[in-house]
Structure formats: C-alpha cells, structure tokens
C-alpha cells in the first residue's frame with residue numbers, strides 16, 4: 001500500500017543502551033525494512049544520543065517550556081513531527097529497559113498524540129522478549145499512541161541477525177511485514193484525519 005501524499009515519517013527508537021547490546025542489530029534490520037517500505041526514518045539510538053537520565057519531564061517546564069534543556073526540546077519537536085513510532089525493545093525482567101522508560105516518560109502524551117506505534121521485541125531466549133511488548137502496549141496506550149496488534153518478536157536474537165542488521169534467519173524478512181503493514185495503514189489513517197480535523201486537545205493529560 002502506497003502512502004498518501006508525502007512520505008510517512010517514523011521515529012525508530014532503540015531502547016537498550018547496554019554494553020554489548022544485541023538491540024543495535026535489530027534496529028539496523030528494522031530501519032532497512034522501514035526504508036524499503038518508503039518510510040522516512042529518524043533513528044533515536046539512546047546510547048549514541050547519550051540521552052540523559054531525566055530529572056524533569058519536558059512538559060513540567062510549563063506550556064512555554066521555559067528553561068527546558070534544548071536537547072529535550074529538539075526531541076519533543078521531532079516526536080510531534082512524525083506520523084508513527086517503531087519501538088525496538090529488549091525484555092528486562094519481564095518489562096522494558098529503564099533507559100527506554102526514561103525516554104518515553106520525558107515527553108507528554110500530547111506529543112505522541114494519536115499516532116500509532118509498532119513494536120519489535122527480542123531476547124536471547126525462546127520467547128522473543130514478548131513480555132516487553134505487553135508492557136509497551138500499556139505505556140504507549142497511556143501516551144495516546146496505540147500499538148498495532150501485530151508484533152515482531154525475535155527469539156534467540158544472538159543467532160538471528162548479523163552485525164550489519166542482515167537476517168541470518170531469512171524468515172525475519174517476511175515476519176516483520178504484518179506489523180509494518182498495520183503500522184502503515186494506521187499511520188496513513190491517523191495522518192489524514194489529523195490533517196482534516198486536528199487533535200482532540202482536551203483529551204490529553206498534559207496538553208497538546
């Protein structure tokens with residue numbers, strides 16, 4: 001399905017900042033798949049960005065964001081600018097890495113507002129980190145970014161993708177498609193409606 005009008009913009013977020021992380025391989029793979037589908041991708045590697053442990057969410061600086069750090073303001077602007085999110089998350093203790101939660105909590109629901117998320121999870125074990133996706137559904141739901149139903153879960157990630165993001169297991173190339181198809185559909189639908197009717201500002205906990 002082609003996107004309507006200009007390219008759909010997606011923010012790809014990699015949650016793990018761990019030394020020796022597997023997640024970077026997964027993010028490289030997903031980035032390539034998004035670009036193949038003609039998404040315009042902005043990639044947030046929280047490690048490369050040196051994203052700080054945030055002591056104050058950006059919206060707590062008030063509607064004018066007076067005194068908010070410039071790096072957080074720049075991120076908030078980009079979050080507002082995209083049409084969809086793809087979140088690559090490992091499973092840490094049946095949930096998501098603290099680095100990812102720290103990032104997500106830094107911005108208000110109004111910035112993620114009514115733009116869909118697609119989830120990619122992974123682990124070194126047999127279950128593909130699926131518990132992290134159930135945590136993310138709740139978190140992103142509260143942030144007004146509902147997740148599409150299909151998830152890409154990658155078990156035994158250490159054997160699934162090489163350092164360049166190329167799948168060792170060829171099946172991954174098609175296993176990612178259902179999530180991406182749903183995301184594209186939802187992103188187009190919400191973008192068109194947003195352009196036509198704007199956002200229901202009164203619905204946000206922290207304002208639009």
Ligand SMILES: Cc1cc2nc3c(=O)[nH]c(=O)nc-3n(C[C@H](O)[C@H](O)[C@H](O)COP(=O)(O)O)c2cc1C
Nearest residue numbers: 016018021022023090091092093094122123124125
């Ligand atoms: C703090 C921590 C908690 C973990 N908890 C789980 C878990 O609950 N379930 C699981 O399947 N794997 C768990 N693992 C293993 C991870 O799935 C595996 O290490 C994976 O590679 C982590 O992603 P990363 O390498 O990108 O950081 C855990 C790893 C860490 C570091």
